[in-house]
Amino acid sequence: MELVKRYIAAVQRELPDTKRDEIGRELHANIMDQLDALQEQKGLLTDFDIAAVLKSMGHPRAVAEQFVPPQPLISQSYMRLYKHTLFMVLGILFLLQVVDSTSAWLSSQMGLIGYLHSLASGFIEDVVLAFTSITVAFWMMSRYSPAQDRKYQQNWQPELLPEAGPGWQHIPLQDIFTDLATYLFLLIVIWHPLWLSQEQLEASRFLLTDSAHQWLKWASPLPLLGIANSLWQLRQRLWNKQMLIANVLLNAAFGIAILLLATVDPLLNLDPGAWQRVFELHQLERAAVTGLVITAMFPLWEVLRDILRLRKG
Amino acid sequence: MTTAQLDKMRLELRRGVLVLAVLGSLKQPHYGYSLRKQLQDGGIDIDEGTLYPLIRRLADQGLLDSEWQQGEGRERRYYQLSELGTTLLAQLTDEWQHLNSALATLLGGATEEKQ
Numbered sequence: 052m053e054l055v056k057r058y059i060a061a062v063q064r065e066l067p068d069t070k071r072d073e074i075g076r077e078l079h080a081n082i083m084d085q086l087d088a089l090q091e092q093k094g095l096l097t098d099f100d101i102a103a104v105l106k107s108m109g110h111p112r113a114v115a116e117q118f119v120p121p122q123p124l125i126s127q128s129y130m131r132l133y134k135h136t137l138f139m140v141l142g143i144l145f146l147l148q149v150v151d152s153t154s155a156w157l158s159s160q161m162g163l164i165g166y167l168h169s170l171a172s173g174f175i176e177d178v179v180l181a182f183t184s185i186t187v188a189f190w191m192m193s194r195y196s197p198a199q200d201r202k203y204q205q206n207w208q209p210e211l212l213p214e215a216g217p218g219w220q221h222i223p224l225q226d227i228f229t230d231l232a233t234y235l236f237l238l239i240v241i242w243h244p245l246w247l248s249q250e251q252l253e254a255s256r257f258l259l260t261d262s263a264h265q266w267l268k269w270a271s272p273l274p275l276l277g278i279a280n281s282l283w284q285l286r287q288r289l290w291n292k293q294m295l296i297a298n299v300l301l302n303a304a305f306g307i308a309i310l311l312l313a314t315v316d317p318l319l320n321l322d323p324g325a326w327q328r329v330f331e332l333h334q335l336e337r338a339a340v341t342g343l344v345i346t347a348m349f350p351l352w353e354v355l356r357d358i359l360r361l362r363k364g
Numbered sequence: 365m366t367t368a369q370l371d372k373m374r375l376e377l378r379r380g381v382l383v384l385a386v387l388g389s390l391k392q393p394h395y396g397y398s399l400r401k402q403l404q405d406g407g408i409d410i411d412e413g414t415l416y417p418l419i420r421r422l423a424d425q426g427l428l429d430s431e432w433q434q435g436e437g438r439e440r441r442y443y444q445l446s447e448l449g450t451t452l453l454a455q456l457t458d459e460w461q462h463l464n465s466a467l468a469t470l471l472g473g474a475t476e477e478k479q
Contacts, residue, residue, distance in 0.1 A: 074420070076441075077396070080440050081395075081397055084395065084398075085397055107411065107412070107413075108412050113413060114413045117413060117414060117416075118416075
C-alpha cells in the first residue's frame, strides 16, 4: 500500500491546504475500493497491479487539477485591459529611460557602451517594478470583482448598439492607449524638474534650452486635453462628429505647437566640448528642427484624415 | 479528420452528457467506486480521474448531498441527489429528450442525404 500512500501524497501536494485532507481521504477510499474489486478478480495483488490502477487514475497533478481547477492570475475579462496597460506603462518607462540616459550621456564623458548599459539596466529596473505592480493590481481586481464583466454582458440591448458604420469608425483600444502613453510621457518630460532635488537639478542637464523648455510648459495644457480626449474615446470607442471635431482641433493645436517649438533658437542645450569631435552643434540643431517638423506631420496628417472623415460622414 | 481532433470533439460531446449521467445515477446513494461501476454497467465508461473530481464539483454546487459512512471495514463517502439536484435533473432530462429527438431528425436526414 506504500504506492497508494505515495500517490495520494503526490496529489495532495498539488492541492490547496484547505482541501488536502478531505480530498486525500476520499481519494484513498476510492482507490481502496478499486483495489478490493481487483483483488476479488485476481487474488493477491502485486505492486505491479497497484501501479497499473494508479496509472489509470492519471498523473497526480492532472488529478489534482480536476479536483481544483487552476485559476488564472488575471481573469479573462481583464486580460485585454491588462495587456494594454502594460504596453502603455512600459512604453512610457522606455521613453523616459531613453531621455534620462541620453541626458546623462550628453552631459558626461560616457561612451556608447556605457550609454547602452545605462539604458538597458535602468529600463529593466523600472520594468520589474512596473510589471509587478500592474500584475498585482490586476490580480486583486480579478479576485475581488470578477463578476463585473458578466453584469455588463447581461445588461445590454441590441437596439442600443451603434449603427453599423464604415470600418474606421471603431477606435482600436491600442490607438487610445498609445495616445494616452504619449500624453503622459510629454507631461512627465515637461514637468519632471518638479520632483528633482536642487542637487539633482544642478547635476542633470536638460536636453532643451530654457526658452524651449519654457515654451513646452506653456503648451502643457495640450497633453492634458489629449488625456481627457483619450478618456472620452475610451468611453465611446466609436468616432462621432463631436469626437472628430475635437480630434481635429487637438491635433491641429499639437501640430502648430510642435512647429512653433521648432522655431525656438537655440533649441538644444548641448555641451559643446562633449560634441566637438563628433558633430558640429549647428548640424545637431538642424537635425532637431527637422525631427520636430517631421513629428508635426503626424498630428497634421490626423487633422487631414479626420476632416475627410467629417466630410464623408 | 485526425484522431486528435476526433478525440477532442468526442470529449466535448461527452462532457455535458456525463454530468447528466452522474446526476441520473445518484437518485440512489452511491460512493465513488459503486457509481463508476453503475455507469460502466449502463454502458458509460468514465475514468476515475475524471469521475471523482466531477462528483465533488457537483456536490460543491449544492446538487449532491454527501455523507461519510462506515461499511465493509472502510469509511466511504456516499453521494445522493439533493433537492436542488433533483429539480435540476428533471429540467436537464426534459432538455436532453428535446435535444435527442431534434438530433435524431437531423442526423436521420443527414444519413439519408449521404445514401
